[in-house]
Amino acid sequence: MTSRRGFLQTLSAPLVTMPLLSRAGWATPTEGPVLRVALLGLGSYANRVAEAMKGSSRARVTGLVSGTPQKLKDWSARFQVPEKNCYSYEQYDAIRDNPDIDAVYIITPNALHLPHALRVARAGKHVICEKPMALNAKEGRMMVEACEKAGVKLLVGYRMHFEAKTLEIIRMRKAGDFGKVLYFNGLSGFRIGNPSQWRLNRELAGGGSMMDIGIYSVNGARYMVGEDPVWVTAQETKTDPVKFKEGVDETITFQFGFPSGASASCLSTYSLNNLDRFFLDGTNGFAELQPSTGYGPIMGRTHKGPLEFTHITHQTVQMDEMAAILLDGKTPVVPVDGREGLKDLVIIDAIYKAARTGRRVEIAYD
Amino acid sequence: MTSRRGFLQTLSAPLVTMPLLSRAGWATPTEGPVLRVALLGLGSYANRVAEAMKGSSRARVTGLVSGTPQKLKDWSARFQVPEKNCYSYEQYDAIRDNPDIDAVYIITPNALHLPHALRVARAGKHVICEKPMALNAKEGRMMVEACEKAGVKLLVGYRMHFEAKTLEIIRMRKAGDFGKVLYFNGLSGFRIGNPSQWRLNRELAGGGSMMDIGIYSVNGARYMVGEDPVWVTAQETKTDPVKFKEGVDETITFQFGFPSGASASCLSTYSLNNLDRFFLDGTNGFAELQPSTGYGPIMGRTHKGPLEFTHITHQTVQMDEMAAILLDGKTPVVPVDGREGLKDLVIIDAIYKAARTGRRVEIAYD
Numbered sequence: 001m002t003s004r005r006g007f008l009q010t011l012s013a014p015l016v017t018m019p020l021l022s023r024a025g026w027a028t029p030t031e032g033p034v035l036r037v038a039l040l041g042l043g044s045y046a047n048r049v050a051e052a053m054k055g056s057s058r059a060r061v062t063g064l065v066s067g068t069p070q071k072l073k074d075w076s077a078r079f080q081v082p083e084k085n086c087y088s089y090e091q092y093d094a095i096r097d098n099p100d101i102d103a104v105y106i107i108t109p110n111a112l113h114l115p116h117a118l119r120v121a122r123a124g125k126h127v128i129c130e131k132p133m134a135l136n137a138k139e140g141r142m143m144v145e146a147c148e149k150a151g152v153k154l155l156v157g158y159r160m161h162f163e164a165k166t167l168e169i170i171r172m173r174k175a176g177d178f179g180k181v182l183y184f185n186g187l188s189g190f191r192i193g194n195p196s197q198w199r200l201n202r203e204l205a206g207g208g209s210m211m212d213i214g215i216y217s218v219n220g221a222r223y224m225v226g227e228d229p230v231w232v233t234a235q236e237t238k239t240d241p242v243k244f245k246e247g248v249d250e251t252i253t254f255q256f257g258f259p260s261g262a263s264a265s266c267l268s269t270y271s272l273n274n275l276d277r278f279f280l281d282g283t284n285g286f287a288e289l290q291p292s293t294g295y296g297p298i299m300g301r302t303h304k305g306p307l308e309f310t311h312i313t314h315q316t317v318q319m320d321e322m323a324a325i326l327l328d329g330k331t332p333v334v335p336v337d338g339r340e341g342l343k344d345l346v347i348i349d350a351i352y353k354a355a356r357t358g359r360r361v362e363i364a365y366d
Numbered sequence: 367m368t369s370r371r372g373f374l375q376t377l378s379a380p381l382v383t384m385p386l387l388s389r390a391g392w393a394t395p396t397e398g399p400v401l402r403v404a405l406l407g408l409g410s411y412a413n414r415v416a417e418a419m420k421g422s423s424r425a426r427v428t429g430l431v432s433g434t435p436q437k438l439k440d441w442s443a444r445f446q447v448p449e450k451n452c453y454s455y456e457q458y459d460a461i462r463d464n465p466d467i468d469a470v471y472i473i474t475p476n477a478l479h480l481p482h483a484l485r486v487a488r489a490g491k492h493v494i495c496e497k498p499m500a501l502n503a504k505e506g507r508m509m510v511e512a513c514e515k516a517g518v519k520l521l522v523g524y525r526m527h528f529e530a531k532t533l534e535i536i537r538m539r540k541a542g543d544f545g546k547v548l549y550f551n552g553l554s555g556f557r558i559g560n561p562s563q564w565r566l567n568r569e570l571a572g573g574g575s576m577m578d579i580g581i582y583s584v585n586g587a588r589y590m591v592g593e594d595p596v597w598v599t600a601q602e603t604k605t606d607p608v609k610f611k612e613g614v615d616e617t618i619t620f621q622f623g624f625p626s627g628a629s630a631s632c633l634s635t636y637s638l639n640n641l642d643r644f645f646l647d648g649t650n651g652f653a654e655l656q657p658s659t660g661y662g663p664i665m666g667r668t669h670k671g672p673l674e675f676t677h678i679t680h681q682t683v684q685m686d687e688m689a690a691i692l693l694d695g696k697t698p699v700v701p702v703d704g705r706e707g708l709k710d711l712v713i714i715d716a717i718y719k720a721a722r723t724g725r726r727v728e729i730a731y732d
Binding site: 253261262273281 | 549601639645
């Protein structure tokens with residue numbers, strides 16, 4: 001590892017040596033070895049990640065995996081990735097022998113996360129996987145176990161876990177600024193377009209809005225309240241059964257109970273525009289984020305006033321931080337590993353069960 | 367009735383003859399006979415109503431009912447109510463023979479609404495009752511039937527049903543400005559003080575936060591969405607079982623399903639400060655009110671911009687409108703009669719049942 005790091009340092013862009021204090025006073029490591037990342041699945045989100053990584057000082061795109069030769073050619077030129085680091089899906093197990101790649105970032109439809117993660121782990125590379133990590137908790141456990149067995153790390157693409165205003169609220173909550181936290185309200189939704197996209201295909205998406213946008217409220221409830229829910233109730237409504245077929249949820253309202261007695265009410269929908277609001281309330285104060293998870297600047301305030309931190313592209317910060325986690329052993333404020341991703345899946349399984357049965361579902365994480 | 371009206375007109379304050387267009391373009395009747403109201407239960411809310419009625423052109427305090435002789439004396443002086451129109455609880459059935467009183471406004475603890483309403487109806491006077499109208503649907507039905515049998519009207523103290531920004535949103539919704547309405551979010555709460563007050567006594571209040579502040583979200587869901595819910599789910603959490611005893615709910619989250627497929631998520635709590643927000647979302651736009659039901663100015667906006675209407679003390683408008691309903695036969699935009707109040711109680715009964723059983727409860731209004 002030492003020699004690889006040494007090599008990486010010679011590759012790295014001119015270092016910004018001043019910690020970025022605009023990141024909630026929680027300095028992002030900008031010095032250190034560079035994480036060399038292969039992107040697997042070159043869709044629009046991978047493009048966003050690749051563009052954002054141009055601003056990362058500690059992470060760089062050094063490999064590409066795609067089923068489309070023309071894409072590999074175009075991206076190779078755009079991101080200066082040597083042809084030898086470009087793979088088709090058939091070939092990419094050979095990544096095992098490629099010393100230019102430390103980690104593979106899986107950005108495919110949800111149903112493909114598990115098979116790709118298993119292959120990446122077998123190839124001895126760290127896995128970074130978009131969320132939801134898999135289709136359900138059973139798959140998630142397989143991923144966690146496979147990565148542990150292979151001795152590679154598994155991280156989930158939680159960009160909000162590194163966002164400055166979000167982290168400031170978490171800091172305030174831990175400092176007791178809100179008093180006893182009693183309530184979280186999360187609204188996550190957008191109006192989905194093209195009905196033929198994979199997100200509306202149950203086989204590929206594993207569900208509907210909950211597997212795509214609702215998961216933000218699941219995550220938000222957990223990191224804003226600072227606890228994991230012990231029960232869930234949920235209600236599904238569907239106004240367009242043509243667009244949203246059996247097993248593809250259009251709208252789900254769901255509620256959590258936490259060990260402290262706090263509760264949460266959340267909305268996940270594919271039928272309403274730009275719903276993106278988190279609200280945390282405690283006996284001594286509140287916090288509000290709106291937008292709370294969008295790609296652009298997060299806006300927030302608490303009972304003490306507006307949250308003022310400079311916006312940095314979320315994926316830029318995420319990849320710098322993931323470099324520090326994977327290469328320096330840094331511990332993030334909110335976990336972003338596979339066991340964290342697995343908790344989401346346990347909770348989402350319970351939400352679907354609660355919606356289906358109309359019953360409150362107790363959540364067991366083991 | 368004609369001679370009574372004629373008499374009242376001579377009593378009335380100088381008339382404001384210009385309709386108040388600050389009331390959402392929905393002109394409040396400021397000309398016409400004056401409704402003569404006896405206030406029953408002289409607590410702090412009755413004081414607020416009496417002060418507000420000083421600004422009403424069509425309603426006036428002409429009677430008082432209280433168990434405290436000193437209060438009757440003080441209020442009689444403050445509001446120029448002749449001593450002959452002041453009653454104790456033992457004496458007030460004699461109000462039947464008092465031509466100065468058209469209606470009795472019941473502002474007592476919830477458990478006393480039913481017995482007083484029955485006595486007022488028997489005395490042949492119109493009943494105005496604070497909300498919740500009674501402890502449960504069974505009591506509510508008794509009130510509705512008793513008033514119908516006695517030939518008097520029964521109105522519920524819904525001040526928001528006459529509020530300008532609220533009515534503007536309802537107008538916009540009816541005009542289709544929000545497209546298909548799909549979601550309502552209502553947050554209603556405050557941190558309750560003195561633990562010995564009647565609101566925390568199950569016998570007097572009939573419950574806890576739901577019977578006091580949560581009902582605003584129940585109402586809001588109905589008038590914002592414009593439908594009555596057909597099912598409800600609910601979850602209760604309690605963090606302070608000393609302050610909030612058995613049968614007194616501290617915090618309840620509840621959800622509604624509407625015939626159109628729209629859903630609602632609401633919060634009722636006695637443990638969080640100043641929660642007062644309504645949010646309505648549709649396929650073409652949204653509406654937000656915050657504060658949405660407080661006594662002061664309501665603040666609101668929609669996708670078209672801020673709602674700009676002059677604040678008028680809610681109870682002032684309410685009493686002018688109730689005069690028009692009772693004396694002119696005016697039909698309000700949103701019903702405020704006993705059958706409307708009964709629907710609240712049917713829904714609240716269902717919320718409590720859903721919270722108790724953990725099951726979704728279908729709502730039948732008959």
